[in-house]
Amino acid sequence: MSLQLALKINDRDNVATIFADGIVSGSEVEVRDKQGNSEIIKVLGDIPFGHKIALKDIHPGEEIFKYGEEIGAATKEIKKGEYVHVHNLDSMRGRGDLKGERNK
Known part of the structure; x- marks a missing residue:
């Protein structure tokens, strides 16, 4: 059986x-x-189709990058190979409560 595929798009990415x-x-x-x-x-x-896998250990508060863009920060320790989603990621995009802080 062949291996399943995940793609890393940008050198900054720490998820695929x-x-x-x-x-x-x-x-x-x-x-x-x-x-x-x-x-x-x-x-x-x-990990469901189209979702993210950690490419390295990611520590709480560390930024998470997908497609070269920061998509949020880890809310807890994430091990290499783990599913990265809302249960361990705090999105920084579209957050009205963070205006002027981290909202880019």
Whole structure:
């Protein structure tokens, strides 16, 4: 069976987007970047199609980058290979309560 695919779009990214259905905990994904480099990462939790996987350990408060843009900050420790979503990510975009602080 071939490895499932995840894509890292920008060098700044610390998450990649999953492009396969049914990525389950314990499986492996191949993360590819624009330059053709790839890395195999063990998945630590089920991840739906189109969602994010951590490419490195991300610490609470650390910015999370997808497609080269900051999409938020980690709300707790995220291990390499874990699902990154609303349960461990605080979005900084479109937050009226943060006007003038971090809203970009």
